[in-house]
Amino acid sequence: MATLRVASKPETASMKAAQISKPGAGFEIVERAIPEPEAGQVRIKVNACGICHSDVLVKEGVFPWIQYPRVPGHEVAGVIDEVGPGVTTWKTRQRAGVGWHGGHDGTCRECRRGDFRNCRNVKVTGISYDGGYQQYMVAPVEALVPIPDGLSDEDAAPLLDAGITTYNALRNSGAMPGDLVAVQGIGGLGHLGVQFANKFGYHVAAIGRGSENAVLAKKLGAHIYIDSQATNAAEELQKLGGARVIMATAPSSKSMSALIDGLGPNGKLVVVGAGLDAIEVTPAQLIFGSKTIQGWAAGTPAASEDTLNFCVLSGVRPMIETYPLEKTAEAYARMLSGKAEFRVVLTM
Ligand SMILES: [Zn+2]
Numbered sequence: 367m368a369t370l371r372v373a374s375k376p377e378t379a380s381m382k383a384a385q386i387s388k389p390g391a392g393f394e395i396v397e398r399a400i401p402e403p404e405a406g407q408v409r410i411k412v413n414a415c416g417i418c419h420s421d422v423l424v425k426e427g428v429f430p431w432i433q434y435p436r437v438p439g440h441e442v443a444g445v446i447d448e449v450g451p452g453v454t455t456w457k458t459r460q461r462a463g464v465g466w467h468g469g470h471d472g473t474c475r476e477c478r479r480g481d482f483r484n485c486r487n488v489k490v491t492g493i494s495y496d497g498g499y500q501q502y503m504v505a506p507v508e509a510l511v512p513i514p515d516g517l518s519d520e521d522a523a524p525l526l527d528a529g530i531t532t533y534n535a536l537r538n539s540g541a542m543p544g545d546l547v548a549v550q551g552i553g554g555l556g557h558l559g560v561q562f563a564n565k566f567g568y569h570v571a572a573i574g575r576g577s578e579n580a581v582l583a584k585k586l587g588a589h590i591y592i593d594s595q596a597t598n599a600a601e602e603l604q605k606l607g608g609a610r611v612i613m614a615t616a617p618s619s620k621s622m623s624a625l626i627d628g629l630g631p632n633g634k635l636v637v638v639g640a641g642l643d644a645i646e647v648t649p650a651q652l653i654f655g656s657k658t659i660q661g662w663a664a665g666t667p668a669a670s671e672d673t674l675n676f677c678v679l680s681g682v683r684p685m686i687e688t689y690p691l692e693k694t695a696e697a698y699a700r701m702l703s704g705k706a707e708f709r710v711v712l713t714m
Pocket of ligand 1: 470471472473474475476477478484485486487488
């Protein structure tokens with residue numbers, strides 16, 4: 367479907383984009399010239415772009431170095447419609463996406479050691495350069511992710527950030543099939559985390575506040591649902607032997623702190639939800655049982671490629687609400703409300 371749409375090239379060289387003109391300003395839908403890819407870049411005709419909570423960084427100008435006007439969006443799915451000079455490994459009409467990792471220099475100390483994720487000059491899509499809240503965007507080839515057949519652009523988009531984050535955090539967590547793995551929070555990240563945990567063969571405990579998410583959590587693949595309002599979730603995990611891994615997705619540092627005592631021996635709390643408060647833990651809580659707390663950010667485009675392929679293989683899909691680009695402000699407000707189930711996706 368996506369490849370058919372690119373066949374009809376626009377007659378006018380302009381497009382629509384949703385931009386933020388200065389920190390704190392609202393979204394403006396503007397006409398812009400369609401950008402041209404330079405050497406080492408491709409142009410993507412965007413079909414879908416997820417709205418992520420971290421787009422707040424652009425909307426509110428959290429980083430003082432962000433240049434405005436800026437088009438946010440780091441969950442981009444579409445099809446390549448033009449390649450820049452020197453690009454040989456990507457072709458027009460090829461489906462491609464871009465996630466949070468928007469590029470690396472390939473030459474710094476970290477890149478020379480293969481650690482592209484921690485490149486000293488790493489670029490973030492939609493922050494370092496214009497992202498996917500527009501009909502066309504330009505991206506460097508090292509940021510591209512091939513989108514497999516069997517995955518729609520609307521489904522692929524949120525997988526390029528929320529999906530890779532939970533998939534990559536779990537597959538690098540050290541948990542083995544059969545281990546007790548808890549996913550705290552049934553939201554934009556957690557609803558994917560529960561699905562991945564099930565498909566990885568873990569004994570999956572979903573932890574949510576209140577009973578209303580119990581049915582959904584089980585449907586997504588949780589074997590057990592723990593209501594952290596009605597019970598002490600850490601104690602419930604200990605009754606099951608203690609968790610090998612707890613992946614904390616809800617941005618509540620307080621509830622993360624309360625879960626640490628739910629870890630079993632050598633257990634690990636993997637933090638992917640970004641709250642602003644401190645996680646509180648005593649040394650004794652970590653020392654006895656050799657427990658660890660680890661933060662995890664998304665990953666490289668290669669890891670995103672693995673994520674998308676695994677979703678095709680396993681049937682894992684995001685739950686999404688779609689809005690047209692013209693309604694970006696409404697869609698963004700919906701994301702901020704926390705009421706969306708679960709990822710908000712713009713369509714172009
Ligand atoms: Zn580098």
